[in-house]
Amino acid sequence: MTTEEAQRRTSGVSATTAANTGEFGIANPARSTAWAGAVQAGARVLPEHARSHNRALVLQALFRAEGLSRADLAREVGLTRVTISDLIGDLINENLVIELGVRTDSRPGKPATMLDINRNGFVVVGLDLSFNSRFRGAVTNLDGTVLHREELDVTGVTGSEAVEATALILERLVAAATAPILGVGVGSPGIVDATGTVLSAPNLGWKDLPLQQILSMRAQLPVQVANDANIAALAERTFGGGGADMMLVRAGRGVGSGLIVGGQQVYGSGSAAGEIGHVMVGTDGGDICVCGKSGCLETWLAIPRIEARLANATTEAERESILREAGERLGIATAPIVGALNLGEVVLSGPSELIDGPLIAAAADTLRDRTMAEFVGDLSVRMTTLGRDIIVLGAVVMVLTGQLGVY
Amino acid sequence: MTTEEAQRRTSGVSATTAANTGEFGIANPARSTAWAGAVQAGARVLPEHARSHNRALVLQALFRAEGLSRADLAREVGLTRVTISDLIGDLINENLVIELGVRTDSRPGKPATMLDINRNGFVVVGLDLSFNSRFRGAVTNLDGTVLHREELDVTGVTGSEAVEATALILERLVAAATAPILGVGVGSPGIVDATGTVLSAPNLGWKDLPLQQILSMRAQLPVQVANDANIAALAERTFGGGGADMMLVRAGRGVGSGLIVGGQQVYGSGSAAGEIGHVMVGTDGGDICVCGKSGCLETWLAIPRIEARLANATTEAERESILREAGERLGIATAPIVGALNLGEVVLSGPSELIDGPLIAAAADTLRDRTMAEFVGDLSVRMTTLGRDIIVLGAVVMVLTGQLGVY
DNA sequence: TTTGTTAGTAAAGGTCACTAACAAACAAAA
């Protein structure tokens, strides 16, 4: 690896950069500048943690509204101009923030120096392993704007071959990066624990696979791995305008979901939050599922199942009835969740030609019928606006949160 | 009010005590020493916030394991002995911590001075407004040990009369306090927002009632109000051995629940989290509910409904069948919630002669049948161990959390 | 008596954000 490559491949954020350019060195540990990182259950807090929290706040403010001056930030965040200047000084040194020049509009006082996140100074790599037959990945800037895409056919590929395929597409993406890589985010199907170990992903034949560790060693970069539907919820929250109490349901080969409760991602007692595909819906039977039960949500909502039913439909009315039934079943299954968590939003992700129409309308109707209007009156049931990139974007959010504390 | 009374009634925790003894002064604002309080969305963090967080950690450690020395605390919390000594100095000055004497067991080195929370130095007042015909309340020490109880018949009492009744029982409890009162916690039925305003409590005829503000003014004490089932979940978490991902379902006149997700209480987008009584269960109809729908969870699980059905049962088998059906319906309704949140525990609260038996067994069976064993394999479905005091204890937890940051 | 260990305190040092004060740069009024 040449020096330039090392330069490009290694995030310049950490002060330990120089030590990490060796091919077999240890990758940068994920910097938990997010406050949440410091305040995990029963962790002491030092002034330096306050500093990283405030630093993350500044970055967040710059993320959300571009074109802020130091004084603007001071007002926004609540710190003094002095402290903001100090923090911004650090951030500029780390090349995370840049000065855009003086504010042009005419008003009294010294003209302000406009600042912004260095949106193109770093890139993020996002990987989507959720499709059955192909892995997808992208290089994005810090905005989530896709700069480069890669796809890889993985039909029938499982086990360690699938790991190799993941490493291969990651390698290609890393090679395509035009700026230092802040980190790598991976959305994997199955159950993924907090350490990025895939506890179980039947489709890929993975069990207790420490994917984060493997990829991090290979790429010499900070890597974060999480469940695909879960990070889709993250993406919707950050880039799709999702609220603080939200559920994202993803219909594909199977059915999964991700939950944001009180602004926080839900992980669950066994890292299996969102796994609603094999919850039985209703009390009137249903088709047999691969899991052995009858009438699982997946038998109603999985895309192959819907397509199979639609294949027998001859009229438009039949087609609509099939889609409405799928939506109804989704409504029946999610009504207790929406009620118990008092969710404000249910967002759907999947092929829009099937989902965005009678299905989603029926789901909304059913949800309203089966819950108390007083509690869920302003419930919004809608399609995601992020389309097929939602997993990749979720991976980006994961990296931004993990490395910069931005969310 | 005499000086002694003022002394007793006012928490000695705050440095502003002297200013708050006036009959019509403003009560101590709730001290948010908890870190969560300081780190609400987008709040800057100063070194002093770190201090209060660490202080709360020390208090928590002392709460959980009594008989710790300063050096033990240093090891436990991760701060140095010097810092712990400093924090403990403050806490002893505020009478929140006491020295128990030197450790007696024989080991090398200087014998340690044992410390403990001053468990009887302060009391907490808890109020339970959840019963239809009577308000209940208790004075407890910081352990949650009940020192004194009060009950008040409120059959048919609603609206402002119910507020007066609440104030009356609170007054009696305050008069019975034998130590400075740390704060007052109130568990109210209905929907209660973060400011302690009862947005809606049909049974009591309350709507947009700022109960926390009213009681706080009357009693000149910090008051916190929340939904009854929600704080029951808090109680179960702190005093009942509940885990970090847990649901507590409370069957009474109606059906409510409280959720702990990732160790945090769930509030919901409209402060209505846990309201599952009027979620429809199954797809095969059911009795008409007061809300107009058919087959709401309440029509299956509310105690009056169960009792009405049992009145017609002649044999033990019939009785058991009725209870099993109620449990099944509970299982059907909660299965999607347990699956989506990957809960580790479902705890029931209510009259144990009805719930603790076929009902809970059927609920557990149904939950396991309708979810994926792989995800909820170690799901525990059980009765609360806290009995009728659960709401009062929840109120205590709320005060401990709000005033001391302990949870 | 000596040695080693543990508890708690004291002093010094570094980090962090604050207040106060100031120069630079501008608009608008005089």
Add this chain to the structure above:
DNA sequence: TTTTGTTTGTTAGTGACCTTTACTAACAAA
């Protein structure tokens, strides 16, 4: 044009906080 007032960003000094280092007190074991 000069003066006044406003806004920005920086410098200097202060206080809060936790750490490291160093110390004394008190004990067990050899």
